[in-house]
Amino acid sequence: MPFLNVRFLETTSYMDVVTLSRVQFALTIMFHYLFPPLAIGMGAFLVFLEAGYLKTGDAQFEVAAKFWTRIFALNFALGVASGIVMEFQFGTNWAAYSRYVGDVFGSALAAEGIFAFFLESGFLALLVFGWDRVSARMHFFATLMVSLGSIFSAIWIVVAISWQQTPAGFVIRDFVTPAGIVKRAELTDFWKVVFNPSAMDRLVHVVLGAFILGSFFVLSISAYYLLKDRYVDVARRSFTTALAVAAAASILMLISGDAQGRIVARYQPAKLAAMEGIFQSTGTGAPIHIFGIPDAKSRVVRYNLEIPGLLSFLAYRDSSKPVPGLDGFEPDTPPVALPFFSFHIMVGLGIYFLALAVYGLWCRARGTLFKKRWLLWTFVFSVVGPFLANELGWVAAEVGRQPWIVYNQLRTGDAVSRGLGSSQVLGSIIMFAVIYALLLAVWIYLLNDKIQGGPELVSMPGEASLRDALNVASRYPGRTGSLTETKE
């Protein structure tokens, strides 16, 4: 990097590598995390559609399944491309962490590869390319395997990440290396690691978040078609199914969110204090700040609107029980602003999804949904919400865990690779930023392209317009382009 004063960067404090590595991890994981929840959410949706086709024989299910599969494949490819970056990054930037926890954490990652990645990537072949090569039943099986694979993947990675938050099933032992004796975490009980205190609740929360994203994604595109009066049959079917899933997932999310909150209260009280802006230990029950702006310097939440006692009630089921404040955890306290805002916005969004989905269902039941154009447009744009909520939830969880990389065991500042120069990390950050900006742009462009192109036409007269037919015919260069030629 000729325009940077390399020597300056390398003699500045060691902290730079830590900060830069954290920035890089945040950037790469937030890009990556656009895709796996979509795979989980849409994967389940594909299973529904194909099951419907097998059960009823209605060709519209198959048309819908093929259409959504094409979008699924595009998202999946980007998930894979950005996913391998994550696995490598534990080694490249967090070598000290890898040495310290590899005994425990590495196992979960390896299990993810063996049980999940092979399954979803393998059967993806049949899902996307095998429509004409295997029977409908076999294809359904393949779709089911891809969906299961994505969920298995979530299981193992959430187990690993949860172990960082609420470590269990390990001891710290001396380990002999050429440099002398070092300490590291060693696994003592595999099942305690897998079922560590926050793992299962977090898993439910993550999967529900994925279902909400998947259904809102489908809702958005379906609503768009309904508004433009195209592919109405496919769109109606997709919309109704997705709406039911969105509503159910949002309701369950209330329970899941509450469970998560109580786990954080019990096992990571410093994080709770940061997320809720509790600077001082309260003598009595602590309030929920509906909104506010935490001021870390003066240690208060400004412009706040609070409900007294509600936090203690939610956390402990006792509205007068005191909540430990950040002052009790000095000097190992997380920053307040990021966890506070991301947590509050995420919860706000969750309530919005619930309200929108339930209202939509109600209108659907009364038969007025598809006439309310303002509501359909709301669904079109609301897809941004779940993307944001999923990301913000992780921001709250990960930033709230600081300064620990393994809660109460290893500090983030001690976990970074030694011998790494700031200029190297800055270089890779720039590389990822440029590549991912490009990929993001291409992804959105191609998504829009596929959406405009629409589902493949089944020979249903009156359903499609001539413009749609021309659109489809021009999509496939391998075809003759003749509109009168029947499908083989």
Added chain:
Amino acid sequence: MDLNTTWFVLLGVLLAGYAILDGFDLGVGILYLAARNERERRLMLNSIGPIWDGNEVWLVTFGGAMFAAFPNAYATVFSGFYVAFMILLFALIFRAVSIEFRSKRDSLWWKRFWDCSFFGASLLATFLFGVAAGNALLGMPINAGGVFIGSFIDLVRPYPALIGLLTVFFAVMHGAIYLYLKTEGELQQVVHRWMWRGFGLTLVAYMLATIYTLAVMPQAVRNFNEHSWSWIVVTLTVLSFANIPRAIFLGRPFYAFLSSSLTITALVFLFSFTLYPNLVSSSISPEYSLTIFNAASSEKTLRIMAIIALIGMPFVLAYTAAIYWAFRGKVKISEHSY
């Protein structure tokens, strides 16, 4: 066989699996620009279209398994080769998205861009894998704490570069044999020529690499001398490699593909056996080398991981074989193709 050695072998299996499977994906990518028109390009792309992703998982699992079984080696290698790994990631990302994006627009410049990207990324990744293997054999400046104290330039030496070339040529040959199985007509003729060229280039590189290895690292044969049964594998390597042109000449391309795959497996064995019991040799002092004993996870973890592998991998092999079977035969362009 002790648990650590067992895991060393299992890692070798994962590495061989990756080399055989993604070897031909990458080979097809390197050969890609030999296609003369749009139809040929699509045929080549779709020969690996459905299965390249599953093949790449072998690399991901190899990395995960290395992290789980030998975390200190994983940490040293990945952080030490930081710049190299970032370039590798760059290549792998672009290989992945090029395949997916290429067919999505009809414009010429769009297709050209992703075509070149697919070729370049495949070439770069393959070369880097070879360079990594060469560096592993040669040894690197690792200090007592397992920290690599060299720089990126240290990694680009003649020997690793030669191994990089060998890997590229082998991928070209292996990919061409695979393509020969999947194509017909004129494209198959083009591929046929590349099978022979690939073999010729690989033969030359292989001979040079062997001579160079023995000249530069006479200690490389130490394990072979201590365990004389290993010379059978060396012989097997040469025989299976020699069988490739023989099989092509006899008009039995699948036999050639099997021989090519067996040669890859044997080469991975030779590579591993040369390293054993080191994972990362330190050129500063042999005491600083990371071995399968001083870089390993606890025995409990190795045991649990072995159970996980024992449960999971047979399923993987079974359904992978079934999926390949579903895509047997020549490539056909359909509405679902890239």
